[in-house]
Amino acid sequence: MASDDDANLMWLEKYRPKTFEDVLSQRDIIVTMLRFVNSNSVPHMLFYGPPGTGKTSTILACAKHMYGTNLKSMVLELNASDDRGIDVVRNEIKDFCSSQRVFSTGVKLVILDEADAMTSAAQMALRRIMEKYTSSTRFCLICNYANKIIPALQSRCTRFRFGPLKEEDIRLRLEQIAEKEGVPVEKDALKTIIQLSQGDMRSCIHILQSTFLSSGKVTCSTVYENTGNPSNEEMEQILHWLTEEDEFVSCYEKLKKMKAERGFALIDILRQIHKRILSRNMCRRSKTYLLERLAEIEHQLAFGCSEQLNLCSLIGAFQMMKTLEVLDAAL
Numbered sequence: 558m559a560s561d562d563d564a565n566l567m568w569l570e571k572y573r574p575k576t577f578e579d580v581l582s583q584r585d586i587i588v589t590m591l592r593f594v595n596s597n598s599v600p601h602m603l604f605y606g607p608p609g610t611g612k613t614s615t616i617l618a619c620a621k622h623m624y625g626t627n628l629k630s631m632v633l634e635l636n637a638s639d640d641r642g643i644d645v646v647r648n649e650i651k652d653f654c655s656s657q658r659v660f661s662t663g664v665k666l667v668i669l670d671e672a673d674a675m676t677s678a679a680q681m682a683l684r685r686i687m688e689k690y691t692s693s694t695r696f697c698l699i700c701n702y703a704n705k706i707i708p709a710l711q712s713r714c715t716r717f718r719f720g721p722l723k724e725e726d727i728r729l730r731l732e733q734i735a736e737k738e739g740v741p742v743e744k745d746a747l748k749t750i751i752q753l754s755q756g757d758m759r760s761c762i763h764i765l766q767s768t769f770l771s772s773g774k775v776t777c778s779t780v781y782e783n784t785g786n787p788s789n790e791e792m793e794q795i796l797h798w799l800t801e802e803d804e805f806v807s808c809y810e811k812l813k814k815m816k817a818e819r820g821f822a823l824i825d826i827l828r829q830i831h832k833r834i835l836s837r838n839m840c841r842r843s844k845t846y847l848l849e850r851l852a853e854i855e856h857q858l859a860f861g862c863s864e865q866l867n868l869c870s871l872i873g874a875f876q877m878m879k880t881l882e883v884l885d886a887a888l
C-alpha cells in the first residue's frame with residue numbers, strides 16, 4: 558500500500574490505493590473493471606458517487622494496471638484545476654485522441670475528473686469526440702452527481718456508482734495506518750471517526766492524521782475537539798436544554814453561548830441530533846415532526862440562511878413538539 562519513498566507524504570496520498578486490490582468496499586465495480594481490462598474491452602465509463610469513496614483512486618489504479626510504465630504517454634488526466642472549457646475539449650483532448658503513439662499499442666485513456674464542473678458547451682463538444690475516436694481512445698468521466706453530466710454523454714458511458722465505504726473496511730484500514738504510523742488510538746475513537754465521516758474514507762484518514770498531529774493521541778474527545786464537533790456529554794447537555802428548558806430565550810442564550818465558546822457549527826449539532834432522535838424511543842408523531850423540521854433546517858443552512866435564525870428554528874421545533882405532546886395527552 559505505502560512504500561518508504563512515501564515517508565513525507567500526507568497520509569491521504571501515502572495510503573491512496575495503488576492497485577485494484579487496495580480499493581476497499583467497491584468489490585463489484587473492481588470485478589467488472591478487471592473483466593473489461595483483461596478482455597481488452599474497456600468501455601467509456603462514468604464514475605459517480607459521494608466524495609472520498611475511491612473514484613479517482615480506482616481509475617488511477619486501472620490506468621497503472623493497463624499501461625504500466627507507458628502510463629504517461631497513454632493517459633491524459635484533467636481535473637478541476639485544469640481548464641476544461643470548450644477550447645480544451647476542441648484542442649488538447651482532440652490532439653491527444655488523434656495523435657498516433659509510435660511504440661504503443663492499445664487504446665488510450667482520457668480521465669476527466671470532476672467532470673460535473675465542465676460547462677454544458679464543453680460536454681456537448683465532447684460527444685462528437687468520444688464517438689469519433691472510439692477506436693483509439695476511452696474516456697472516464699468522474700463526478701459526484703451523475704445528473705450534472707448531460708444525458709447524451711451518460712448514454713455513451715457504462716455507469717459505475719461508488720457507494721459510501723463499509724464501516725468494517727474503514728476500521729481495518731484505519732487500524733493498519735495507525736499501526737504503521739505509530740498512532741496511539743483509543744478503542745472507541747475509530748468508531749467516532751467513522752460515524753463523523755459517513756463512509757467518506759478521505760475524511761476518515763484526514764481526521765486520523767490531523768488529530769494525531771495536533772493532540773499526539775487519538776481518543777474520542779481529541780477527535781471531537783479537532784473536528785469541532787460536540788462530544789457526547791455536550792450533545793446530552795444540548796438535548797437536555799432543547800427538551801427540558803421551557804423558556805425559549807434562555808434556551809437560545811445557553812445554546813448560543815456554547816456554540817460561540819466551543820466554535821460549533823449548527824450543521825454538526827444538527828447531524829448529531831438527527832442521529833439521536835432516530836434512535837430515541839419516543840412517540841411516532843413527535844419523531845416524524847422533529848425529523849421533518851430537522852430536514853428543513855438542514856436545507857436552509859445549505860442555502861446559506863443565518864445560523865442564528867436557524868438556531869431559533871431548531872429550538873422552536875422542540876418547543877412545538879412539546880406543545881403537540883401536551884395536546885395529544887389532553888385528547
Ligand SMILES: Nc1ncnc2c1ncn2[C@@H]1O[C@H](COP(=O)(O)OP(=O)(O)OP(=O)(O)O)[C@@H](O)[C@H]1O
Pocket residue numbers: 568569570572573574579580581582583606607608609610611612613614615700701719722758759760762
Ligand atoms: N475505496 C477506497 N479504498 C481505499 N481507500 C480509499 C477508498 N476511497 C477513498 N480512499 C482514500 O481516500 C482518498 C481519496 O480517495 P479518492 O480521491 O479516490 O476519492 P474520490 O471518490 O475521487 O473523491 P472525490 O469525489 O472527492 O474526488 C484516497 O487517497 C484514499 O486514501
Ligand SMILES: [Mg+2]
Pocket residue numbers: 612613614670671699
Ligand atoms: Mg476524485
